[in-house]
Amino acid sequence: MDLEKTVAIDVHVHAEVSCTDPEDPVMGKFFDAASAYFKAPRQRPTMQETIDYYRKQNMAFCLFTVDCEAGLGAKRIRNEEIADLANANSDVVIPFASIDPHKGKMGAREARDLIENYGVKGFKFHPPMQNCDPGDRIAYPIYEVIAEYGLPAIFHTGHSGMGTGLRGGGGVKLKYGQPMLVDEIAADFPDIDFILAHPSWPWTDESLSMALHKANVYIDLSGWSPKYFPEQIIRYANTQLSHKMLFGSDFPLIRPDAWIEAAKKVGFRDEVMPGILKDNAAKLLGLVKA
Incomplete structure (x- = not known):
């Protein structure tokens, strides 16, 4: 990856179409609802189409699925498939993995294999979709592996477009998206960098x-x-947390170029934008020395 030529690093990009398997019907209803909520096209790009799009934008990105097999009964895209494709396109793609916390010690075995044999560089958790309090001890074996290798972990926080508008929210419980639920594990695992999405x-x-x-x-x-954005996001990004804010889009629901254009108009100071768009993530992901 040539950081000099990379204009931004998007730390939040979803893989939603497998190269080999059809769309899971359980996930399909959530994709329907999310498309309506975000006013985004229902047809999801393939992973290769996503890679081609970001390469044209001169952007790098973290790519992951959401494993909610135990939480929702939805079949995931295989982490190995994502990692293989990412490693074949390492000029723009950084592979992340997702493991449903309910998988416990078997999930920890998978995490270790993905790190050692597939070059995974981080992990993504979505507690509302995974129907699990992020501080539940069932997930600790997985966190222990992530901490052993000093990798970052992204946690969905706040409202979720997934399930919005469905009866009962499709069974998704928003309470698990409360950020403070991550605070205990951030204290217990200081060797993990936690990214609150x-x-x-x-x-x-x-x-x-x-x-x-x-x-x-x-x-x-x-x-x-x-x-x-709530106004306090802009205020803290411009001051005390300028080194802690990371650019992410949520592609394919939000395009990164559209996000950047909107960001230019909301009051971010010129001197903090390079950190938000690229430099902070480059340090966090170990692409440059901190």
Whole structure:
């Protein structure tokens, strides 16, 4: 990866179409609802189409699925498939994996294999979709492996477009997206860098407090157009947390170029934008020395 030529690093990109398997019908209803909520096209790009798109944008990105097989009964895209494709396109793609916390010790075995044999560089958790409190001890064996290798972990926080508008939210429980539920594991696992995804509304201030309090807690700004950000996000990004804010889009639901254009108009200071768009993530992901 040529960081000099890379204009941004998007830390939040979803793989939603397998190269080999058909779309899972359980996930399909959530894709329907999310497309309506975000006013985004229902047809999802393939992983190769995503890679081609980001390469044209001169952007790098973290690619992952969401494993909610135990939580929702939805078949996941295989982590190995994502990692293989990412490694074949390492000029732009950074492979992340997702393991449903309910898999416990078997999940820990999978995590170790993905790190050692597939070059996975981080992990993604979505507690509402996985129907699991992130601090549940069942997940600790997986966290222990992540901590052993000193890798980052992204946790969905705040409202979820997945399930929005469905009866009962499709069974998704928003309470598991409360950022403070991650605080205990951030304290218990100081060797993991925790990335709190999204502005975390309606608990935005919890994420800001945690990022201020713990050196190993960061915030990615994905899932919302910047024009809708709570004002305190802009204020802290411009001051005390300028080194903790990371660019993320939530592609394919939000395009990274559209996010960046909106970000130019909401009050981010010129001197903090390079950190948000690339430099902070490059350090966090070990692409450059901190």
